[in-house]
Amino acid sequence: MGKTSELIKQRIEHAGGRYWAGDNIASYLHEGDKEALIEELTRNFEGVLDGLVIDRANDPNSHDTPRRLAKMYIKELMSGRYDSKPNATAFPNHTNDRYDGMLVVRSELKSMCSHHHQPVAGVAYIGIIAADTLIGLSKYTRLAQWCARRGTLQEELAMDICKEIQSATGSEDVGVYVQATHGCCENRGIMATSSLTQTTVLRGSFFSDAATKKEFMDNIKLQQSFVCK
Ligand SMILES: [Zn+2]
Known part of the structure; x- marks a missing residue:
């Protein structure tokens, strides 16, 4: 039997789908695939540690690292690729x-850049004028965290969140x-520890x-003055 990752790729390609770092592929997974992916990834991360010349056999701190990394990627860092969309029950706006x-x-966000697999940490302010x-x-x-738990670019992440909120609520009027x-x-390259990136997506x-845009921005400032003291 082939590798689980290869089987999943074949299913996606057969259906004409895409499997970039920021894409959700939950609908292509079968029962037990996540566990099989963790096994497969564990072997691959063993190779990564070997390539880094780390003594997996004798260093007690590195002994189980390949499995820890495999589980962390599938169940935490990139869970938004493998888990189905959270169910957002809609209520009537009478x-x-x-x-x-x-x-x-x-909304608190934890994400990861798809270029370097480095952490992206921040918040999303989601504004909406409710429809029906x-x-x-x-x-x-x-929904925001489900979009974030993948390999992303912040620009794409803001647009993804906006799209999911629009589709869950049926409202065109959404700002993120x-x-x-x-x-x-922060950790490499320019080592800019105080840099902060802002992205705004405005629809409807x-x-x-x-006036709506100003109210949204004013609300964000109010929220920030509350949270940051
Ligand atoms: Zn990066």
């Missing part, structure tokens, strides 16, 4: 007592502001209406 204001949710359906408040964060620090700027009235 016409009688309809909520027609702006909602802004702050509402979703539970925790679902905004669950992400600010994050990047390990690939967040883009076309200056």
Whole structure:
């Protein structure tokens, strides 16, 4: 039998799908595939440690590192590639007592850059003018984290979150502001420890209406003054 990763790739290619670092491939996985991928990855990470000339046999700290890395990638760092989309149950936004204001949710994000596999850590502010359906408040964060737990670029991540919130809520009017620090700027290369990257995606009235955009940005400032003291 072939490698699990090869079998999954064949399924994706057969269906005309894509498997870039930021893509979710959960619908191509069969029962038991995740466990099989962890086994396969463990062997591959053994090769990585060998290539780094680390004595896996005698160094007690490195003995189980290949398996730890394999599990961490599949179940944590890149879980948003292998796990299905979180279920965001929609509730009706009734016409009688309809909520027609702006909602802004702050979501913690942990991600990883697809160029260097270095940590990306930050927050997303998700703003929305609700349409006919509402979703539970925790679902905004669950969806954002599901998008983040992959190999990403911050620009793509902000757009992915916006798209998922639009599709879960049926609202065109969504704004997403992400600010994050990047390990690939802090730990290597320019070693810029205080750099911060901001990306803003505005759709619908967040883009076309200056007052909506201003309210969103003002809300973010209010949230930040609260969180940062
Ligand atoms: Zn990077």
